[in-house]
Amino acid sequence: MQGYNVLMIYNTGMDQILMCRRLKDPYKGLSNLVGGKIEEGEVGLEAAYRELFEETNISKDDITLHHVMDFTYYLQRCFVEVYVGKLKYDVSISGDENELYWSDLTQNFFDKSQYAGEGNIGHMIEQVNMSKHLLEL
Structure with a gap:
């Protein structure tokens, strides 16, 4: 079974989350x-x-990641581990795989015409919102 990870990276103020605009399928x-x-x-x-x-280009020194949940997709024979972290200080982000940007948290992350993951992004953000006090974020 193939494993993947998804990373929920919040800025220092916890009012923005790091997103990427996918340049290739899926x-x-x-x-x-x-x-x-x-x-x-x-x-x-x-x-x-x-x-x-x-x-x-965010290093282990810049953030502490917490493992918060997993998804197992038996039909696709894969699993996804979900990690969340808050930056310790402002950093410069850069990468060439996808277009990176900071999104405010007022977006409708359940909107499948704008966001990947069949609504999972919205679900994960709501789970973090309910558990922030447990995560040392």
């Missing part, structure tokens, strides 16, 4: 959270930090 042209594939033999948290750095 979900080409839609906004998504950053993340990627967990390589064979790789620990999930290590993969999350690696993907975060590769896609955004």
